[in-house]
Amino acid sequence: MVAGILGHTGFDFVMIDYQHGDWDDTTALAAVRAISLSPAVPVARVRENDYAAIGRALDRGVLGIVVPMVNSPEEACAAAAAMRYPPNGGRSSADNLAVHYGSDYRTWADKEVFLAVQIETAQAAAQAEEIMAVDGVDACWIGPMDLALSLGVAQGAPAHEEAILGVLEACRKTGKIPGLFTPDIKTARRRLDQGFQFVTISVDISLLSEGGHAILQQLSGSS
Secondary structure, three states: OHHHHHHOOOOOEEEEEOOOOOOOHHHHHHHHHHHHOOOOEEEEEOOOOOHHHHHHHHHOOOOEEEEOOOOOHHHHHHHHHHHOOOOOOOOOOOOOHHHHHOOOHHHHHHHHOEEEEOOOOHHHHHOHHHHHOOOOOOEEOEOHHHHHHHHOOOOOOHHHHHHHHHHHHHHHHHOOEOEEEEOOHHHHHHHHHHOOOEEEEOOHHHHHHHHHHHHHHHHHHHO
């Protein structure tokens, strides 16, 4: 229900987070269906860079895939291959929910599905340009917290910001879409001004909590 509501609020996409969220096949399928009835695009972050997990999410109607912890061009190639049908990749064909998009889905999907790899370690940041140059990778989605942990610095430290801007520059050089997670509107605006495009703001739990607190504050202020 929440996924469908968010899909109708004006967001370009709604992400189902298999990696850190409490999703199973049944709940994820319901969310994809709800999002698909809205103007938003259903996107999923899979638990790991796994051929079967990527294909399973796509077969359920997800149109964008985010793959965590992609640390090398070889790992990016594996993710890209799982996204597309032969001869462009190795995705397995299944007549299930994907047929919702039409009989020409396979041809269409190879051109239109969206792959973002997560650059969130020092190793990945050092190879960002090579990773983003991989054919079939459409975007990156930086994980700022994990990147800071990998670098051994606090979020916002000079080395952390330098790494983030280095990934942004790698995307510019390779013609790929730069993205990252942001915790709040202020940070999102700053990153958008820097040139990031695939930007997420907050998570569902925080949005619900903030909405509830705002209502209570308004009630308290009006009493």
